Amino acid sequence: MKKPTPPTRVLIGPVEYQIEFDSYSTFRHGEIMASVTNIARHKIRINKDHPDVEIELVDSILHEAIHAMDQIYKINLKEEQVVTLANALTHFIEYNPHVPYWIERHSSWLEKQK
Numbered sequence: 001m002k003k004p005t006p007p008t009r010v011l012i013g014p015v016e017y018q019i020e021f022d023s024y025s026t027f028r029h030g031e032i033m034a035s036v037t038n039i040a041r042h043k044i045r046i047n048k049d050h051p052d053v054e055i056e057l058v059d060s061i062l063h064e065a066i067h068a069m070d071q072i073y074k075i076n077l078k079e080e081q082v083v084t085l086a087n088a089l090t091h092f093i094e095y096n097p098h099v100p101y102w103i104e105r106h107s108s109w110l111e112k113q114k
């Protein structure tokens with residue numbers, strides 16, 4: 001199976017975030033980070049050189065999207081809450097892929113009812 005192309009943009013509330021894959025060396029607690037969000041520039045950056053980039057990719061994108069949602073919707077989450085929410089959502093989607101698939105079809109169906 002060919003590796004699927006990851007998303008290059010996501011809409012979070014009214015704001016479009018670009019998803020970029022690049023090399024960087026931002027550290028937190030002595031560990032190189034897999035991803036970071038630039039709230040001011042509306043960018044989610046995935047560290048393509050992170051050793052677990054592919055394993056962590058879904059979690060990383062969800063994690064950074066939650067940071068953006070936190071800022072846009074003024075939720076005021078702590079880092080641990082963002083980590084746990086991203087892990088829980090990643091697990092939910094991986095074990096229930098029929099749900100996001102159904103959401104897409106349901107939204108299309110609803111759109112056609114207008």
Ligand SMILES: [Zn+2]
Pocket residue numbers: 063067079082083
């Ligand atoms: Zn974070």
